[in-house]
Amino acid sequence: MERAVLEVEALTKRFGALVANDAIDLTVQPGQVVGLLGHNGAGKTTLVSQVVGLSKPDSGSVRVAGMDAIADPAAARRCVALQAQSQAPLDGLTPRAAIEIAGRIRGMSRNDARRAARELADELDIGEWLDRRAMPDGGGLSGGVRRLTAFAMAAVAGVPLIILDEPTNDVDAARRRLLWAAVRRLGDEGAGVLLVTHNVVEAERVVDDLVVLDRGAVVAAGSPSRLRGDRDNELRLELSLTPEGEDPTLPPTDVPMPVTRRVRVGRRVLLTIAPDAAESAVRWAAALRGQGRVEGYSLAR
Amino acid sequence: MVMGLVMVSQGVAQARTTGTFTYLRALPVPRPLLLFADLTVWLAVSLPSVAVALLVAHWRYGFDFSFDWPVLLLASTLTAVTASAVGCALALALPPMLTQLVTQVLVFFVMLFSPITFHASQLPEWFQMVHDVLPFRPAADLLRAGMLSDSYNASAWDLAVLGAWCVVGFAVSLRAVIRRA
Structure with missing residues (x-):
């Protein structure tokens, strides 16, 4: 079997008395879309920030594409693309420039980045905003277009692991469907996708596996139909x-x-x-x- | 100095509040590079101000300069880099709200209570000694030595003090950029 792109074992992170992540186990295989569900403050974003090396766990291990993400976070980060929960900083940029820069940072050639940006814009139907500049006062581009641009920035280059933290926030219903289809495509093309979301109903259609967090601990894991149990029929x-x-x-x-x-x-x-x-x-x-x-x-x- | 201490630190503080800072740190880019890129941009923004100030002084007030180019270039670059690095370090070490407050206080300190636009001898002796180890007077004197080399001399102490602040600013910023919570 191919090596998992994300292996989290017994990951524990405390903030004072609060246990934000309590011995979490989680695996994402190449080509697999794994949904990470949980209430506000369940520890989803804390988990993500440890995978990309923004914070350091108290115990446990994180391996990204076989590399130890705790000992060598810089190497692990090169294998992960993250769409953060906060808006990506686009001020002064057009979506086209932002997506191309994201591709170039990951080593794509100018032409490849340009072509990939165009294709993603078509896929997400944001072509009409592609050359509009985002203004620092929040003008220029709507929150939804900014969010879709941030998604495109994470999806533009082929990386082993893509982490999406609430990618559908602010996005309209029609483009949410396009976004879900794009998420599924990323998985089908071989990337491992960790999808952090509240949007259980919509996410259920694209994920292969679900992991449910409650107060920092994994309370359920498995395929959506298995988690639904015998009510499936x-x-x-x-x-x-x-x-x-x-x-x-x-x-x-x-x-x-x-x-x-x-x-x-x-x-x-x-x-x-x-x-x-x-x-x-x-x-x-x-x-x-x-x-x-x-x-x-x-x-x- | 004002540019570095106030604009850089407020820019960095804002990047921290909006999540830009976190976003950049999650990119597959060596984190020290983020710091160098940021400081390069601020250097490019602040350096032209030296040239503008020289031109204005010449046209409006009829200053005649006796340039010592190596000293002038070194002094302006080092001043701009030090101010940006210290400003950046401030913003990364303090909570964003506190950064705003501290930078406002610093503006007044630099503009009114530092021997930049007046002579150090007008300050009480103990305060002159404080300014011997702060970066403001050394930076001003080094710049003067670069512009008016016939009446001012660059001192090694000033260079050392400014250099030390630069290193401290860099070290604190680097640590904050690399650190994992």
Whole structure:
């Protein structure tokens, strides 16, 4: 088997009495996208800053592409591209210049960097801003375009390990999809990707493995479907209620199938049902829509 | 001096607050290189001010210079590098808010309480001694020796003091750039 691009073993980092990282184990293989999830302050960014040598662990080991990142952080940093959680410093630069410089720093030729910048801009659909200058007062480029540019700066050169810390912050829904597709492509082309995010639902579609942190410790790890467990086969029926109408899932109700879970958010009701109930569920929902009792419905796994 | 101590340190302090500093440190670039790049830029920004000051002095106030070019070049470069390195060190060693405060105090100290625009003999003796080990008077006297070599002489002590501050500034900055929390 190929050597893992990131091996974190028993990594512990304390700030005074606070244990920010508690004996964390984590591995990213080449070609693998690993999602790192956790609440605010769970220790995700602390973990990342130790991998790139911004801070030093109290104990444990970090190996990047086989190199000891604690003993030789400079060598390890050459193998890692980081999109930090804070905005990248773009002031005075155009996205094109920023992406090209990022490529050149990693040893790309001028032509390669130029071509890669163009391709990434097309992939992320930020071509129209490519030559607009970011102003120090925050003008020129929107937060989303800045974030996408920072992503492109991390993705421009082929490095063994790419770390993305909340890459979708400020990014609109359409470009978030493009971004996720680009993340998946990076993995498929052989890079290891460590993806730090809160956006569980969207990240789930591109990651191979998930690691969940809670108060500094790993509480769950594995593929998304394994983490979901046996609920994996269940179906979700979503109903969009009419603004004034009653909720047809409330008793007395005519729901024809057993419902294991019901969640209502605003005008949307989410029912979890067994897979063999799909047919009756769709028939029922279609009837509700025909009677004008719901505005729409969808069934998903 | 004002340029180095105030603009550099505020620039660096701002880079720390906005995360730019962290971002740069995460790049695959040797960290001392970051420091040298930064100081080179500030050197390029501050050096022309010496030339401008000389021209203004000549045209407006009719100064006649007797240049000692090696001394002038060495003194202006060393002054600019020292000021930038010390400014950088200040900003990296202190919390950003405190940096702002300290630099404001330093501006007044340099402009009003340092024998740069007036003669050192106008200060009390003990204060002259303090200025013998601070970088401001030595820098000013070295520059004077470069511009008016017929009436001022460069002293080895001044050069040593300025050089020492330069080394300290560099050492503190380097340590802060390389250090891992």
